[in-house]
Amino acid sequence: MLLYVLKRLAYVTPVAFGVSVVCFLLVHLAPGDPLSAVLPADATQATIDEMRAAYGFDKPLPVQYLIWLWHVLQGDLGVSIATGRPVAGEVGRAVVNSLILASAATLIGFTFGTLFGFVAGYHRNSLADRAASALSVFGVSVPHYWLGMVMVIVFSATLGWLPPTGAGPDGSGNWRPDLDHLRYLILPAITMSVIPTGIIARTVRALVADILAQEFVEALRAKGLDEWGVFRHVVRNAAPTALAIMGLQLGYLLGGSILIETVFAWPGTGFLLNAAIFQRDLPLLQGSILVLAMFFVALNLLVDVMQTALDPRIERA
Amino acid sequence: MKRLGVGIILLLSALGPASAQGTLRIGMTASDIPLTTGQADNGGEGMRFMGYTVYDGLVNWDLASADRPSDIVPGLATAWGVAEENKNQWTFKLRPGVKFHDGSDFTADAVVWNLDKLLKNDAPQYDPRQSAQGKTRIPAVASYRAIDPLTLEIVTKAPDATLPYQLAWIMMSSPAQWEKLGRSWDAFAKQPAGTGPWKLTLFAPRERAEMVPNPAYWDKDRVPKLDKLVLVPLPEANARVAALRSGQVDWIEAPAPDAVASLKSAGFTLVTNTYPHNWTWHLSRIEGSPWNDVRVRKAANLAIDRDGLKELLGGLAIPAKGFMPPGHQWFGEPKFDVKYDPEAAKKLLAEAGYGPKKPLRLKVGISASGSGQMQPLPMNEFVQQNLAEVGIQVDYEVVEWNTLINIWRAGAKADISRGVSAINYSYLVQDPFTGYLRHLQSNLAPPNGTNWGYYADPAMDKLFDEIRNTFDREAQIAVLRKVHEKFVDDAVFVMITHDVNPRAMSAKVKGFVQAQNWFQDFSKITIATAGR
Numbered sequence: 001m002l003l004y005v006l007k008r009l010a011y012v013t014p015v016a017f018g019v020s021v022v023c024f025l026l027v028h029l030a031p032g033d034p035l036s037a038v039l040p041a042d043a044t045q046a047t048i049d050e051m052r053a054a055y056g057f058d059k060p061l062p063v064q065y066l067i068w069l070w071h072v073l074q075g076d077l078g079v080s081i082a083t084g085r086p087v088a089g090e091v092g093r094a095v096v097n098s099l100i101l102a103s104a105a106t107l108i109g110f111t112f113g114t115l116f117g118f119v120a121g122y123h124r125n126s127l128a129d130r131a132a133s134a135l136s137v138f139g140v141s142v143p144h145y146w147l148g149m150v151m152v153i154v155f156s157a158t159l160g161w162l163p164p165t166g167a168g169p170d171g172s173g174n175w176r177p178d179l180d181h182l183r184y185l186i187l188p189a190i191t192m193s194v195i196p197t198g199i200i201a202r203t204v205r206a207l208v209a210d211i212l213a214q215e216f217v218e219a220l221r222a223k224g225l226d227e228w229g230v231f232r233h234v235v236r237n238a239a240p241t242a243l244a245i246m247g248l249q250l251g252y253l254l255g256g257s258i259l260i261e262t263v264f265a266w267p268g269t270g271f272l273l274n275a276a277i278f279q280r281d282l283p284l285l286q287g288s289i290l291v292l293a294m295f296f297v298a299l300n301l302l303v304d305v306m307q308t309a310l311d312p313r314i315e316r317a
Numbered sequence: 318m319k320r321l322g323v324g325i326i327l328l329l330s331a332l333g334p335a336s337a338q339g340t341l342r343i344g345m346t347a348s349d350i351p352l353t354t355g356q357a358d359n360g361g362e363g364m365r366f367m368g369y370t371v372y373d374g375l376v377n378w379d380l381a382s383a384d385r386p387s388d389i390v391p392g393l394a395t396a397w398g399v400a401e402e403n404k405n406q407w408t409f410k411l412r413p414g415v416k417f418h419d420g421s422d423f424t425a426d427a428v429v430w431n432l433d434k435l436l437k438n439d440a441p442q443y444d445p446r447q448s449a450q451g452k453t454r455i456p457a458v459a460s461y462r463a464i465d466p467l468t469l470e471i472v473t474k475a476p477d478a479t480l481p482y483q484l485a486w487i488m489m490s491s492p493a494q495w496e497k498l499g500r501s502w503d504a505f506a507k508q509p510a511g512t513g514p515w516k517l518t519l520f521a522p523r524e525r526a527e528m529v530p531n532p533a534y535w536d537k538d539r540v541p542k543l544d545k546l547v548l549v550p551l552p553e554a555n556a557r558v559a560a561l562r563s564g565q566v567d568w569i570e571a572p573a574p575d576a577v578a579s580l581k582s583a584g585f586t587l588v589t590n591t592y593p594h595n596w597t598w599h600l601s602r603i604e605g606s607p608w609n610d611v612r613v614r615k616a617a618n619l620a621i622d623r624d625g626l627k628e629l630l631g632g633l634a635i636p637a638k639g640f641m642p643p644g645h646q647w648f649g650e651p652k653f654d655v656k657y658d659p660e661a662a663k664k665l666l667a668e669a670g671y672g673p674k675k676p677l678r679l680k681v682g683i684s685a686s687g688s689g690q691m692q693p694l695p696m697n698e699f700v701q702q703n704l705a706e707v708g709i710q711v712d713y714e715v716v717e718w719n720t721l722i723n724i725w726r727a728g729a730k731a732d733i734s735r736g737v738s739a740i741n742y743s744y745l746v747q748d749p750f751t752g753y754l755r756h757l758q759s760n761l762a763p764p765n766g767t768n769w770g771y772y773a774d775p776a777m778d779k780l781f782d783e784i785r786n787t788f789d790r791e792a793q794i795a796v797l798r799k800v801h802e803k804f805v806d807d808a809v810f811v812m813i814t815h816d817v818n819p820r821a822m823s824a825k826v827k828g829f830v831q832a833q834n835w836f837q838d839f840s841k842i843t844i845a846t847a848g849r
Contacts, residue, residue: 040360042755043453045764048726054445082358083349084446085503085522149555156563164559165551171524262553265560267524275348275523275552280719 005305012301019293020072024065027285034081034280055081068286077287082279087287090272095254095291097172098268101261102253104189109196110246116197117204117242124209132201139198148191148263155187162187165265172267188264192257196249203245207238251299254292339544339844341826344560344569346688348552350526353506353517355490356435356450360688361745361835362570364486366548369836370528371418372488372511375409375428375469376481380830380838383590386646387834389485389748393423393512394469397481399788404476405459409469415535418510421493425463430492432461442495444502454486456750478788482748514539514840515546525549539840542828546839561585561821567844568822574631574692580821589817590831591635591642593746596691598681598700598739598811599756601729601770606738607677608770614808616665619658620707626699626814630692633819637812639805641746642833649798651805655812662707677709682737687718689743691816697741700813728763729770739811740769747835749784753800757781757809777803 035051043051052058056067071078077087113136120132156164168174168181175181211217211234220230254269261270269288276284343366351363355372369377377392393412400406415423433440435451436458457477462470473480491510498504507520514534519527526548530541549566551557554573560566562583572580572587581587598617600608607613623636638655641648671677683697684690694715701711714737716724725742727733734740746752755766758781759773780800787793805812818831828841 039449040453042751042767043449044456044766045726047449047453051445051449083522084352084506090522149559152556152559152563156565157559158562160563162563163565164563165556165565166524166549170519171521173521173524263556265549265551265553265556271523278348278552 001308004308008301008304012297015297016294019297020069020290021065023286023289023293024068025061027282027289028061034282072290077290078283080276080281080284082275082281082284087284090284091269091288091291093172094267094269094272094288095295097167097175097266098254098261098270100167100175101185101188101192101266101268102250104185105192105253106196106246106250108189108193109200109249110242112193113197113200114204114242116201118208120201120205121208121212129205132205136198136201136205139194139196139201141198142194144191144194144257145259145263147194148188148260151187151191152263167267188260188266191264192253192260196246196253199249200242200245204238204242207241208234211237247303251296254295339542340547341543341545341568341839341842341844342547342549342566344549344551344557344566346552346554346557346570347550349523349550350520350548352446352450353509353520353526354444354447354502355431355488355509355511356447356486357488358446358450361747365836367526368488369513370515370546370839371509371513371517372490373513374485374487374489375411376485378485378832378834378836380832380834380836383830383832385833386644387592387832388646389481392485393428393489394484399476399478404786404788405473407471407473407480408464409471411467411469412535413467415512416533417491417494417512418516418531419491419494419497421491421510422466423489423512424466425469426466427489427492428469429461429463431487431489432458434490435487441500442492446502451487455480455483457483475785477785478793479749479754479785483750485748514541523550539838541840542843543839558821561823564823567826568820570820572819572821574633577631577633577819577821584824585821586824586826587819587821588829588831589633589819590833591644591815592818592833592835593642593645593752594689594743594816594818594835595637595640595642595746595812596689596696596743596814596816597637597640597741598813599725599742599769600810601734601738602772603729603770606729606770607679608738610669611807612665612669613671613677614811615653616662616669616707617704617709617811618653618655618808619662619665620709621700621703621811621813622657623814624657625703626696629695629699630814633817634691635815635817637814639801640810640812641752641801642815645801646794647752647797647801649802651802653806653808655805659703659707666708671708673708679709679711679739680714680735680737681711682714682716682721682724682734682740684718684721684741685715687721687743689745689816690718690741691743691814693741696814725769726763726767728768731763742769743816745835749797753797753804754781754784757804772809774807 034057035048039048039051056064068078075088077091079085080087080090116132116135120129123129152164155162163184164187166184168184217230220233258270258274261268262274265271269292273285273288276288345362345366347359347362351357351359351367353367353371357363357367373392375392375394376389379387379390393415394409395412397407397409411425417423430442434442434444435448437443457473457480458471459474460472464470471480489512494508494510495505498508509517514531515528516531517526518529519525528546530543532540534540551560557569558572558576558580561569577587600614602609627634627636635642639648639651666672666677684693686693697713704711714735721740724734724740755761756768757772757777758766758768759778762768762771780796780803783796784793784800787796825845827843827845830841831837
């Protein structure tokens with residue numbers, strides 16, 4: 001097992017290296033000058049050159065990459081051009097905020113997704129099935145951005161029930177799960193949950209239908225087990241797949257949704273990336289993408305190791 | 318179940334955004350809190366909210382009136398003048414008894430320290446971020462020294478009577494606070510100390526900044542009446558409108574034009590005023606440019622239906638009559654009447670050799686969006702149609718805003734300009750340098766400056782010399798008027814429109830006077846207890 005973990009870790013190294021190269025180069029492909037965002041528009045060429053040198057943009061790209069990589073390896077993601085604050089701190093705060101939003105969205109998505117899925121799976125071709133299926137199709141196809149704006153118009157601007165933007169009455173600095181802060185979470189979390197709700201509902205519906213058609217269910221019923229007992233067996237069989245999908249969705253949502261976080265001014269990774277893109281804040285952009293990409297690499301590694309721990313056949317394969 | 322739902326809704330509404338009386342919450346267009354250490358970033362908006370609130374300059378802008386053009390007034394300096402025998406040598410008398418927010422005294426040494434912060438790379442307090450914002454603003458400054466605690470001497474590189482305007486950009490941070498916080502600008506950013514009417518009490522990057530009044534402010538008229546001022550970055554226009562409508566903020570900057578009617582009908586106030594901004598076509602004057610013919614420049618200026626454009630913008634514009642907004646103290650009395658007269662335009666074009674059989678074809682660089690650019694796409698389409706009607710066929714080279722900034726810096730001859738003969742650019746025209754010199758002084762063509770079109774007119778250069786050498790304020794304003802008259806009479810740019818600096822606010826916000834300036838004074842504002 002230890003050997004397998006070490007082997008997997010060894011595989012991760014070139015992947016991480018590739019991710020770092022892509023992160024670094026992609027942002028350099030975008031048009032625009034990173035210094036435009038920080039310098040007054042009529043800054044003289046001398047000032048621009050001075051700043052370019054101060055940030056190391058005057059060096060050849062490979063040299064810039066190596067310097068950046070060297071710092072990254074020491075845990076230093078650099079300093080944001082636009083704010084002058086360390087990128088690691090900015091990304092760290094944003095990841096925590098995105099985690100809060102993604103967890104809430106996943107919770108809502110999982111609850112309603114499984115509910116709709118079970119109802120639809122149990123009552124195939126009924127009105128309830130059609131309604132649940134329609135809802136899940138709506139969930140996966142409705143544009144987030146539009147839904148977010150509609151929610152804001154209805155629940156904030158018109159009814160005035162919920163705040164439309166931000167993470168709390170005094171920002172996200174002292175976030176805690178009390179009513180004052182949760183009110184800010186409701187609209188973005190619901191908006192973000194519609195896709196996982198749709199995906200989980202569709203998967204669970206198919207799973208439940210499949211399980212219910214299996215012979216062991218017939219056998220359970222033939223043995224006289226009541227419907228509640230049968231239901232418990234169906235849940236137990238459907239749970240691993242549903243949980244795996246939930247985990248996957250959490251992973252996606254953690255990356256933050258640029259559109260949702262921008263509409264709701266939620267200070268997560270999506271909001272940060274949006275600001276970084278518009279300001280051509282290369283260190284911030286590189287740092288954020290790298291952290292998110294490495295998060296996925298780590299998540300994959302963790303899943304692989306866990307699966308191997310649960311099923312040793314994978315290791316041999 | 319239904320009852321529970323209603324209960325939850327009632328509970329949520331009861332916990333609705335509560336605001337203490339006297340707290341003004343502003344939704345800014347910036348995506349971050351502007352730099353808090355002194356020289357704010359984020360352009361005019363940064364200086365408005367984080368410059369002139371927490372800090373002062375030696376010279377300030379008069380923000381007291383909505384009706385008259387805003388001009389410079391004494392700030393931390395009470396008087397200044399240039400030596401008779403040496404026009405490079407300025408003396409500034411500093412305001413006595415002024416204290417920074419940390420309680421330390423404001424003195425001439427503090428000014429020297431602040432100038433070193435921007436200009437002296439080897440000074441311990443040198444801050445590249447503030448320097449990037451401030452250094453460009455004071456190109457005239459050669460050296461400086463404290464003569465006594467309340468007297469400062471500044472020596473300029475050459476005689477330059479625009480120095481007071483330049484210094485109005487430079488904010489004074491507290492040296493003692495910087496020392497106290499371990500000589501760290503990062504620490505200072507969280508607990509800044511200036512001399513301004515507001516003290517920063519909370520700084521949550523990208524989310525929020527809070528300020529409270531400075532009761533010891535030296536200008537008793539400008540001690541804020543509010544309990545608190547809160548700044549919230551809301552870069553997305555629809556999010557700003559939603560935040561205002563839901564009562565999360567009391568004031569938003571730049572509401573989207575299409576939201577204005579509904580905001581007004583919902584009882585919100587839209588405040589606008591003229592201010593030194595313009596939205597123009599900056600013309601290339603390099604060899605071969607069709608704009609080298611004054612008849613073509615005048616024809617284009619006469620072809621644009623500016624009232625129609627204003628209608629397109631829901632009334633949120635002031636049709637241009639010159640480069641400066643009408644009523645500006647430098648407007649003067651130009652002879653060329655900038656108006657909509659397509660027949661006159663066609664006649665001028667015919668004289669210049671263009672007509673239906675030989676239309677004038679142009680390529681113009683525009684952006685799809687951008688700070689101060691208003692609604693560049695529909696506006697330029699409107700202009701394109703106007704010009705087509707008189708026989709000028711325009712093709713647009715649409716680029717992203719940052720790219721247009723780079724084109725502007727690089728100049729009309731640079732490859733990056735892609736052969737365009739004009740660019741659509743909006744300008745802050747706050748002082749003589751930002752208003753005229755940077756665009757038109759012949760030795761400021763790239764790479765020395767941002768005279769994008771390589772405009773060179775010895776008569777104009779002479780007027781600029783006169784501005785720099787006229788130390789009497791009234792006489793200097795008279796020269797600035799002459800510059801504007803020449804600008805308009807020569808139709809140097811295609812002068813199209815001016816923005817009106819719109820902001821929407823709750824009816825609770827009382828006492829705000831929108832000065833004809835990029836910066837504003839928040840001291841006299843109060844929040845009424847009743848009203849939306």
